[in-house]
Amino acid sequence: MNNLLRTSAFASSFALLAGLGAAQAAGDVTVGLQLEPPHLDPTGAAAGAIDQVLYSNVFEGLTRFGPDGSVDPGLAESWEISEDGTEYTFHLHEGVTFHDGTDLTAEDVVFTLDRARAEESANAQKALFEGIESVEAVDSLTVKVTLSEPDGSFLFNMAWGDAVIVAPESIEDIKSNPIGTGAFKFSDWTQGDSIDLVKNPDYWGTPAALDTATFKFISDPSAAFAAVMAEDVDAFYSYPAPENLANFEADPRFRVLVGSTEGETILAMNNGAEPFNDPKVREAVAHAIDRSALIDGAMFGYGEPIGTHFAPHNPDYVDLTEQSNYDPERSKQLLEEAGYGDGFTTTLKLPPPSYARRGGEIIAAQLREVGIETEITNVEWAQWLENVFNGKDFGLTIVSHTEPMDIGIYARPDYYFQYDNPDFQQVIETLTATADPEGRSKLWQQAQQIIADDYVNGYLFQLPLMSVVKTGLEGIWADAPTQAVDLTAVHWAE
Known part of the structure; x- marks a missing residue:
């Protein structure tokens, strides 16, 4: 009987581990967050929770922030700046499509920047765009932005979540059905609970390693602790109860990331x-x-x-x-x-x-x-x-x-x-x-x-920034140079 019980327990443990390995191999991840976005338009509210879920994952800008705070090329693969510092000519990547299948063109950039700086704009960071005098589509993949005066922070400003590129075709439903160009597509939002993203198979850049990503919203610190300990989430980004970190540091199932x-x-x-x-x-x-x-x-x-x-x-x-x-x-x-x-x-x-x-x-x-x-x-x-x-x-x-x-x-x-x-x-x-x-x-x-x-x-x-991450999950940023849980390079270790 004892041998039978040991064999059964071993088989059950093996099946559990195999199931866990299969889930990881399939590239699924669940990330806990304390705050739920009020809606899903990063260009239309001051809530950082919107960027946490969508920045870089679903929406992208002309430039983007790297994990070290650097300003890197985004949808613009290159640019030139006039000698007087008032003209920026951006060259867009070829072959970029929105998640609805429409092509990204210079006209989308014109629409985005004109919308952000319009008198009736609801953009929370409208001041980022006030120095723009005009935006012109030179051709389908080239955009010229003329500033009223030089702005040493312009490329930096274009990396903000408030400056991500959106399309006129999908703007009407952006708050509930965001359509961007990123490595993940919006799948579902169960309000009060979670948001699901799926891998974009047609992504123009380096494809995501994950197949699906779920952001689980847990506002109560005690519930957050329980969810991590039960492994209901694979990571809890910006963990809200610092008094618990010692528990996780002592547990080999987890890594604690403390950054700025x-x-x-x-x-x-x-x-x-x-x-x-x-x-x-x-x-x-x-x-x-x-x-x-x-x-x-x-x-x-x-x-x-x-x-x-x-x-x-x-x-x-x-x-x-x-x-x-x-x-x-x-x-x-x-x-x-x-x-x-x-x-x-x-x-x-x-x-x-x-x-x-x-x-x-x-x-x-x-x-x-x-x-x-x-x-x-x-x-x-x-x-x-x-x-x-x-x-x-x-x-x-x-x-x-x-x-x-x-x-x-x-x-x-x-x-x-x-x-x-x-x-x-x-x-x-x-x-x-x-x-x-x-x-x-x-x-x-x-x-x-x-x-x-x-x-x-x-x-x-x-x-x-204090995050708790399952051992074996790699690529979660330790620091937060911007309001984002960038999952584009997150993967399970082999």
Whole structure:
């Protein structure tokens, strides 16, 4: 009987392993994510969750970001730049088709860029395209973009998810049925649960190694832990519960990847509304925050403190954390000078990520110590985008800005935190027209200093990227130079 049981157990184990191997050999992968996209148009919303699923996988731009943050050729195989820096001539790859079988042509690029910069454009990063004076199809595979003035960041801007190329034939249904040119095709979206992609057999470039990819949305950190441990997901990208990482590191079934992101996590303040239209109040808030306690309490020690809106891994970063150091007595003094000696009450609206929800509770307690009471409201992303980002209906909010090199948002007075400083706007305008690396470096640093001096927001920490990946799954990016879970090179080890 014992021999029979051992034989049966061995057979069952072998069958289980064989089944697992077959699934891996077939190229299937399931990736866990905490946030679900509100819709599937990367050119029509500020939600980073859209890019996480679709950037590079389904949609592609003229240029693209590499895993090291480099700007590489995308749908454009090459380009020339005029001597005065105002004309970019892009040459598209031959033989590129959209997932519906239509050919990619220069006219699609014209349509995409004209749509993004149109007056009625819903593009969340419309400012990326404001310097475009005209877009012209020279021939079917050549596009000339003329800028009103030189822009040293133009190729970088064209790599953003907001600049992916779309076609007029499929634009009407893009929010629910995205059709791009990427290595994967959209297959299905079970809202509230998952999105399925399948390999594009007609992909113009290096084909994907995977046959299918499923993005599984699990917002609750406890449920995320259970899903990884049960191997219901093959990877959990940007894992939301750092307190669990030691468990995974000790388990040979998994690898833990800890890297950096472009995500400046901030306590955003509504500069356009009282009392945050007063710089002294904003400075008081900044000095009330104990970053070390926040990082330890909300992130279990993961995360690098920041004092301005710039990534510490960038060579042009200036460490300004001491300028807004934790000093509650200074905070109380500033509130007294601003006429709020008895404190005040404001709203604190928190989107779903755990860094926001956990961090919000800690910051609320810290603000209470200096007399600032907060009315916490937990909101879903769709509500946050509608009410906070678009409606500007908030006092405080916590969010991580994961777009790369996005300090230029502070030059937009109508941006959701409503900061309006002509001196800063002039720095960004000069930066845009500057091509010299040394000159650009000085301007980046000047821009960082100005917003730190104005205490525009409470600068908290650079969001780390912590992912849990099954042993044997290769190609998941350790760092996040852009908001993307790029699966185009992901594969199971043989």
